[in-house]
Amino acid sequence: MTITDGKIKRVAGEFAKHSVVSCLNLSSNGIHKFERRSLVNLFNLSFLDLSQNNLSEVPSFKMEGAVKLDISANPSLMCASVEQTLNRSDILFKNENLTACLEPAGFHWFNTTESIKVSELKRIQQLEKDCFKNCTCERYGLELIIGKPSTFSIKMNCSGVKLLSLPVPLPERTRSLDVTNNNITSLKELSDVSYQYLSYLYADNNQIMSISLLEGTKFMNNFETLSLRNNKIKTIETYLLSNIKFYRTDSTRRLNLGQNKLMCDCSTARDFKVWLLTKTEHIRDYRDIECENTNIRVINLDQNEMCQVQQDWTYHVYYVIAAEVFLLVGLITKVSYDYWVFKTAGYLPWPASKMPKLPCDWLCE
Template sequence: SSSRNYGGRRRYSLSTATQLRVNDSCVQNTSSASEGEYSCIGLLSPSSLSKLPPSVVNLTITRSNLTALHSSHLQHLTNLHRLSIRDSLLVMRNDTWGAIPEISVISLDGCWSNLPDDRHSNAPMNTRSDRPHLVLIPKVWSGMDSLRRLELSKCNVIVRDAEVGFSALPPNCKLVFTEGSLECQSSHDYLLGMVEAGRADVSKNITCFTLGDISMFNTYYTFNDKPLLDVLKLRKSMELCPSKCSCVLLGIRSMDRPLLSVNCTNAGLTRLPDRIPPLASTLVMSNNKLSNMDALFSNRHYSRLANCDFSDNFISNINGTALVSYISSRSHDIKFVLRNNNLTTFPVWELSSFYSRSHRSGKKHLPAFELSGNPWDCHNCSFSPYFKTFVYDNMFHIKDYAEVRCDNTGERIFHTDFDRQCNPPPSLLLPIDVLNIFMALVLSLLLADFAYNFYQYRTHGKLPWIVRHCKIC
């Protein structure tokens, strides 16, 4: 067929050499190798379909504006093998499509629907987004036992009853999705299994989209336009979620930076789980019984974390060398929440050296900490003054620096005078001074005695007392 534009309206003319008009909308493609191939362009009424002969094998509906397509409109086409619908407003109503016994291929290309989505509002789907959507109802194809292939192209698909979804296709039917997008729901996780089993062929170009209110958060971490198969693989990785924890995929900034949270709060854990989803970005271990976090630095499953919450545990020591080695390999920011543990000291020397090197080299991704609520030992003068300096110098990285307090006094680290506490003023007399004074007195007495004896000897010829009484002398 060819088209001409008349006053802004496009009309279609048919080449009589290759096509035979059946009615005002449908023609038979006589040049086709198959005599049963028919095309319907610009359908306005289902009556045009009812006039098609039962010999139709392949039917192509293009640019249709039918508000509803029922199986009854095609039920008389007992030989219909392939149904193709292109660039059309399509609503496949939920009725007995299995009444068309021979249909084996349904091809939907560039189709959209005005079927309302009850989960959000009663407004037509195409009025709530800048892209038209195709709403599919699994019950439509679940009764088509003869269906062997469902083809989707250039369609943005929403599947009602997503938990059933494409898994309701007959066992021998294959889904072929070559171009377009699918509304991303966790209920579609079964689709990856269909791909692995060969029951679905989903192109890598198929992307996700989401409906709902747009906010700064879900614009920054969004599923929109992310590769569908990669999103499904991310969700499949959540099978590694520890048994006492919950894992949630909230969004995706980039495929290597998903917002994937592992929450193990109040799980009674005494050590870190051996495995978590490898691309997890947030680990929440608050209110457990952890005594250390060493496994965090050596387990490869924890290599992508950006937020680590270890608050309200029993951690008393942190390996500074392992900590610096762990954060040195980061290509993104990382935050450690260590509030309300049993820390009395902190690896200030290792971290101070790391921060200094990072500032000199221009490294942008530096670790942040929350340290309040720990029993910091301010009597330890080999640690406390350096800890105060570390907190002061890195207050932009110590998020709760103003609440870091000494355990013994409750005084804020910032307000504690460690110079006075660790370097008290000297007393008036030191022990060495007392010894020197005593020795000076003894020496003075000896000199005085010598002078007296010398005077007695020269004046009276009298020898000293010790000489007179010394028998040896």
């Protein structure tokens, strides 16, 4: 049955039960709505062409059996409806490359939608099925890239699955990774190329001992949230944190380091504490960072007390160096004076004249 190039806006009623129609072409009519049961009685349906209409959702048709479906060129078609159809393995899309749907872009300040290819929906569904072992993957949001088709980013959850290291490789365009409550000891996998799109890393309650391996990674420059609460971090490299650009006008970038017990020293009190207090807007748990060797919070460290031993030792070194320089200058001056007296008067002044001769004096004579 073919009814095309008409001005049909709505399909009402339903086909009779056990209808023998197997190929139905209703393309190019401007249809925007089917009643719920219009097509459900077409048990012999094998081809359905609804292209070039104004549908916002895919109408219901027979629940089982293979069907070749063409829904291309429906500019108002919503992706939520298309995904329900994609869940059926027996549906074959005709003109898939020309088939797109609308997905809410998720902007907070105005309502907008983005056109998504059906092939992209199929890709994201396959990624969700083929996620890293024991982890779950779901779409995180739309990636809007100028000059390129819109694509989905991935949110991956691997919390509490007894991981010993960060998962590698990540699914394509993974934006968020949750690995809390595992036994991860290192962040070295962040340098892997599959982490290039990662912006959010939640790694609380692990065994991570250092953040030094973050140096030079793309993640360090691009992250929005890095949460490392309750790990085994003992030393914080202030120079590494100083390279993070925290903008005063942008408070979305977050760094969580609370419940780590550091080995505090003069550098911690003089450098890290000062840096920490200037970034409290971005490090909300700064009060929870403590010292293991002093049992006090980093923000309460007294620089004079922590650096006292080092300063006293430094000053002693300066005194020793100054004394050595003074003695050296005095010795050179005395030797020069003795030489001048000997050349002009012919004798050595005291105490040079009283010093016993040494076996090596014949070299000078």
